Amino acid sequence: MADPRCPQVYLVSDGTGITAETLARSLFTQFPDLDPAWHRLPFVQTPGRLSSVFARIGAGPQPAVVVATLANADLRQDLRHSPVPVIDVFGEQVGRLEEVLGVTAQPVSGRAHGMGDVTRYDRRIEALNYTLSHDDGLSTQDLSVADVVLLGASRSGKTPTSLYLAMNYGLFAANYPLVPEDLGQGDTPHMPRSLRGLGGRLVGLTITPQRLSQIREGRRPGSQYASLGQCRAECAAIQEFLEIWNIPHLDVTELSIEEIATQVRDTLDRIRGT
Template sequence: MAGGEPEEPRCPQVYLVSDGTGITAETLARSLFTQFPALAPDWHRLPFVQSPGRLSSAFARIGEGPQPALVVATLADGQLRAQLEHCPVPVIDVLGEHLGRLEAILGAQAEAVAGRAHGRGDAERYDRRIDALNYTLAHDDGLASTDLAVADVVLLGASRSGKTPTSLYLAMNYGLFSANYPLVPEDLDHGGTPHMPQPLRGLEGRMVGLTIHPQRLAQIREARRPGSRYASLEQCRAETRAIATFLEVWELPQLDVTERSVEEIATRVRDLLELPR
């Protein structure tokens, strides 16, 4: 309005329309919206839209809903993608905008199979991911240590430094057998040179230490156990110092996770250990 305060941007309704789970559409859309920090969109996932009738029903819902709105679509079927022209709001057609160009580059025709990106697809890869997830759950936080030699990666660090979510991410997304081991004061306080805990011996080349600023660690622990010695800044400083010494003495790769997301931690762990893609 002229002469007045600038109008704040309206937060859009974002509809994730997919013939499968909608994970691909949501991942892309959320990534794009990180570049618009002033906006806080409302997210609506509409999965398994695999017929013209379901897509028309989705359009009716979208058209009747709050505005502004947009659709991010991942539809493999050409007939459904053509129907996107009748959508009452703007559409980002993820597959339509790229499949044709990729077909031209590859000289091959896309099969246009719905739900393939996050379906069973490659059964061998799927089974590997499930086996890896089971292994990771069984080896969370040092629960089991008798078969750590099977692990592709072993994450070390203080309690609440992100080992568990990173391990699960590595297993679920990449099929990596990931274990994590908490370095507790009993492992570190031996005077002189820190010793290598027995379960970790012989795992050089597969271990990565996750480090974290003590202030951030104290904040995370305080949310879990308010007012405890476990969450005190003094305790967190002592543990992070001892762990840093341990990692340096044993020359283990380390990664500061203080300001990093689980996705970034997992990617950097794979790079540090040069794990297969």
Template sequence: MLDLAPPACPVPLPPANRTVFFVSDGTGITAETLGHSVLSQFELRFKQVRLPFVDTLDKAYDATRRINEVAETDGKAPIVFSTLVKADLSAVIRQSKAMHMDLFQTFVEPLEQELGVKSTHTIGRSHNTADSEEYKNRIEAINFSLAHDDGQSNKNLASADVILVGVSRSGKTPTSLYLAMQYGIKAANYPLIPEDFERDKLPSGLVNFKKKIFGLTIAAERLSEVRNERRPGSKYAAIENCRYEINEAEKMMRREGIRWMSSTAKSIEEIAATILQEIKPDTR
């Protein structure tokens, strides 16, 4: 289990006195992902409210009431990101006193025109879409990544899509799990430990799989900080030891021709997307 570097410390944001609602007839994950992405372009802090599973007229009226109450309290129109596939539910929500960002209205209708077919207006399709094969693969990948976390097992490495290596706490575990969960990638991970540096060799289980190994490295200062949180004042966390391990790990990866990147100040999402691009650029 490893930490990742948080991004560079930002200045606290001023409050916007605005409430943002994520309204959906499903989980609300699409509305929220979209909303966060758009809002991240403004240096303001928003109060956020999730309203998932709004899938009946009654719930839509309830949601509308909540939005209107907040509009009153805030004295400013809330911002509503919505993904409602049913026209009648969407119509109810749009009556509320808010600024509306309606994903389906905006994108689905033009796409119907372009494709020359009607959309299905089916609730809850985002996450189990297309084929259950894809979903099964994700679950299998999560199980695989858990079973192959932190060098636990050499079994079935042949069926791994990628094997992450790096010193302890360089970010391998969360990245492996994210790759599995988001993309259905079977990601094993192996720590590079002082014994490997003394032998000056990759862990023996890995030598046959060099093509799918991907390395993570991290700035020594950041690594020391992260390790100190777990084992304060230990040799393991000391800056000299961190420098030594990172140096040895990078030397080894360079010599073995292993692709690698730094996880310092990168989010799991960024690390995962970069790795994916290296190992498997296109989906299906």
């Protein structure tokens, strides 16, 4: 018997399906009591392929819904033959934009997540390479090239945030772990030589000791590194360091990587007055 609490969500796209999935998952966050089953169906670019998709959907469990991002107008017309309800992302919005802008769309399958603007694509690849080579303080050379340098304790989310910034926004994002040598032993913490002169490119990530201990415990169970006492000492010292050097910082304890990255960008914009 079909379970109404577990709807089948079919993500039908003529490209990668990233747009359809992002939208669908955002919509379903508004229904926390549901547990959707996700079915990714990318590169649906012909009527025959769409017909086979419909056959699969019709034979599957119910309830079900299709979230479609199809650029081709003929394929969007074929969505009328879907055996289950359809959320046609492009169908309604593209037409509305044409009305508002007075310009006719030029649909191309997969454009949203294809190479598109080659310059922007190349920038993202260069940024990703830079971020990988400047992860966790591995290299402190060329930090002057960085768009942002994230500072914080080990396991506070610096690496995934840096990678997200590079892959999605083409930002040259480095990250640097603040270690006891940087934080001082009862003295005023000094600014590491490699970070001097970076000014408005430094952003700190702070986290509660309890959450940091929980994360580290998953990596090194029972270690001094993961102990609550160690995490408390590091978090307090890092907070002091960031305040002494007037470095803007974010509490990332309850934030997702996407939220951290967005707030980092907002922080950089405020610093630069843009």
